[in-house]
Amino acid sequence: xxKLFNSFFWKYLEQCSSQIxxxxxxxxxxxxxxxxxxxxxxxxxxxxxxxxxxxxxxLNNALVQKKDANDLDFSTVFWLSLxxxxxxxxxxxxxxxxxxKFYENExxxxxxxxxxxxxxxxAFNSVQGAYIQKHFLFKKLFLRSLAVNIPSGIFGVLLAYSxxxxxxLVWQALANAFLMCVFMLFMVPWKPAxxxxxxSAKKLFNFGYKLLxxxxxxxxxxxxxxxxxxxxxxxxxxxxxxxxxxFPRFITDNVNSSLGAVLFPALANVQDDAVQFKHKMRQxxxxxxxxxxxxxxxxxxxxxxxxxxxxGEKWLPCVIFLQFYCFIxxxxxxxxxxxxxxxxLGRSDIFLKLEIVKKTMGVxxxxxxxxxxxxxxxxxxxxxxxxxxxxxxxxxxxxxLLGYGFLEQIKDILPAFIFAHVAGLAVFPxxxxxxxxxxxxLLQVVLGLGIYLLLTKIxxxxxxxxxxxxxxxxxxxxxxxxxxxx
Numbered sequence: 001x002x003k004l005f006n007s008f009f010w011k012y013l014e015q016c017s018s019q020i021x022x023x024x025x026x027x028x029x030x031x032x033x034x035x036x037x038x039x040x041x042x043x044x045x046x047x048x049x050x051x052x053x054x055x056x057x058x059l060n061n062a063l064v065q066k067k068d069a070n071d072l073d074f075s076t077v078f079w080l081s082l083x084x085x086x087x088x089x090x091x092x093x094x095x096x097x098x099x100x101k102f103y104e105n106e107x108x109x110x111x112x113x114x115x116x117x118x119x120x121x122x123a124f125n126s127v128q129g130a131y132i133q134k135h136f137l138f139k140k141l142f143l144r145s146l147a148v149n150i151p152s153g154i155f156g157v158l159l160a161y162s163x164x165x166x167x168x169l170v171w172q173a174l175a176n177a178f179l180m181c182v183f184m185l186f187m188v189p190w191k192p193a194x195x196x197x198x199x200s201a202k203k204l205f206n207f208g209y210k211l212l213x214x215x216x217x218x219x220x221x222x223x224x225x226x227x228x229x230x231x232x233x234x235x236x237x238x239x240x241x242x243x244x245x246x247f248p249r250f251i252t253d254n255v256n257s258s259l260g261a262v263l264f265p266a267l268a269n270v271q272d273d274a275v276q277f278k279h280k281m282r283q284x285x286x287x288x289x290x291x292x293x294x295x296x297x298x299x300x301x302x303x304x305x306x307x308x309x310x311x312g313e314k315w316l317p318c319v320i321f322l323q324f325y326c327f328i329x330x331x332x333x334x335x336x337x338x339x340x341x342x343x344x345l346g347r348s349d350i351f352l353k354l355e356i357v358k359k360t361m362g363v364x365x366x367x368x369x370x371x372x373x374x375x376x377x378x379x380x381x382x383x384x385x386x387x388x389x390x391x392x393x394x395x396x397x398x399x400x401l402l403g404y405g406f407l408e409q410i411k412d413i414l415p416a417f418i419f420a421h422v423a424g425l426a427v428f429p430x431x432x433x434x435x436x437x438x439x440x441x442l443l444q445v446v447l448g449l450g451i452y453l454l455l456t457k458i459x460x461x462x463x464x465x466x467x468x469x470x471x472x473x474x475x476x477x478x479x480x481x482x483x484x485x486x
Contacts (some may be wrong), residue, residue, distance in 0.1 A: 021150050021153055023250055027311065028157050029156060029160050030243065030310075030311045031312055032161055032168075033166075035314070035315065036239060037166040038238075039242065040107070040235050042241075043103060043226065043230045043238065044099075044112050045115075045223075045226075047112060048112075048116060048118065049219050053212065055081055055085045055123045055126065056122050063077055063127075063130045071190070071193060072197050073197075075192050077204060079196050081123035082123050082124075085119040085123040088119055089116045092112055092113070093112075093116065111166065111167075114170055115170050117174060118173060118174060118177045121174075121178060121180070128184040128188045148176060149176065152179055156169065156175070159172070210352040211348050214348070217355045217359045221363065224362075225383065226238060237317075240321060241380070243322075244322040247307075248296060252329040253329075277345075278402045278403065281398075282412065284337050285334060285409060286413065286462075287463055289413040289417070289463075290413075290416045290456075290463035292333060293413075293417055294423055296420070297326070297420040298427060298448040299322070299326050300322070300327070300424060301425070301430075302427070302444040302445070304316070304431050305437040306322075307319050324383075334394070339394055341398055341402065342397055342401070354394055354397070358389075362390070365386050366379050366382045369381065369382035391406070391409075392406050395409055415461055416456070416461070422451065422452075423449070423452040427451075431444065
């Protein structure tokens with residue numbers, strides 16, 4: 001458990017440093033640029049993300065899952081990823097005019113073609129990232145974030161201040177991906193060799209292609225709302241949606257991606273020990289929900305003063321999206337842990353079937369909402385309704401595989417869910433005060449967390465003790481780092 005914690009600590013530290021830097025940069029850019037600029041970028045990012053699934057998903061996960069993956073396997077995936085990047089970029093380049101025509105905006109053509117270059121950089125970074133994940137070298141990711149996000153962010157701000165508009169966001173993304181490649185080249189001990197094995201590619205593909213298809217379904221589903229808002233409403237409305245979803249994701253993505261990156265190899269290493277496997281999985285769900293639920297409840301309650309303070313009045317239409325996404329992303333630890341467990345057991349076939357069922361239901365719900373209500377908020381409400389159903393579907397196989405099903409998982413997280421909502425409702429009236437927004441936010445956070453922790457203490461939640469133990473380990477780890485640096 002010590003190795004798992006150390007890896008999670010460094011991965012979480014990396015995610016926090018990365019997300020905090022990006023949040024600060026994003027806030028500055030939001031004040032310099034118009035909502036339309038973020039909306040147009042969100043439209044293009046949908047197609048880049050879908051193409052990126054082919055380049056960065058499936059085979060990289062297969063490298064992590066395979067216990068005896070060697071240099072030949074890594075080099076094979078590296079060259080295959082670059083070839084896939086070339087194919088996907090060619091498709092994007094040729095279809096850029098069609099994308100622009102679909103959205104009736106010719107300005108999208110050069111944006112698609114330039115931003116698509118990140119596919120090649122992502123191919124390089126993804127295999128290096130798989131090596132880091134495989135060998136638990138997450139400290140290197142923390143150093144990478146410090147070296148990459150700050151300079152690329154400053155570069156983007158300078159361009160925005162100089163009047164580059166959406167191109168400030170495009171060049172910032174390219175600069176970030178390029179600097180990441182340079183850093184990984186020098187910091188990761190593995191380097192690609194001029195070798196390729198068709199036998200290795202075939203073996204890894206047998207596992208990875210199902211995850212690739214699952215990733216394609218997931219990415220398509222996540223970005224479906226962006227596509228529909230961009231098509232049937234306006235770039236500005238898409239910008240509001242994009243920013244509203246950003247703040248809840250900022251908090252949960254730190255924890256969630258850290259969990260996925262660390263838990264996958266950790267569970268893969270104990271896939272033959274059912275008792276240890278269930279223990280690690282259960283601890284992950286309980287502690288993550290204990291931490292995330294109150295943060296999402298308080299953020300939803302303080303949405304209006306938070307948006308007005310950070311972004312300004314012009315972004316207030318994104319408040320409703322932010323509040324619904326607090327509920328949507330709060331359930332992500334349950335989704336991630338259940339799916340990671342299935343993936344770690346090598347059951348990518350079950351993984352794919354689950355994604356097909358969930359995404360089919362989700363797509364139907366979104367289109368029904370669009371048809372009957374014809375508002376972007378209805379699309380988000382549909383996603384919020386589907387979320388708990390997705391948890392039930394994800395947990396269903398683990399009842400048979402591990403003896404840890406939906407009802408037991410709900411029993412583990414229900415106290416945290418109830419206490420978090422009590423705290424959130426208690427501090428919501430403070431947002432109506434006529435005092436500075438920063439003072440309102442601080443009052444809501446301090447009082448909300450105080451109420452939540454008091455309730456967990458009164459009712460003697462086991463997760464509180466475990467959380468405090470992890471916090472103490474983290475403080476000792478930071479102190480040790482400071483002592484070593486001095």
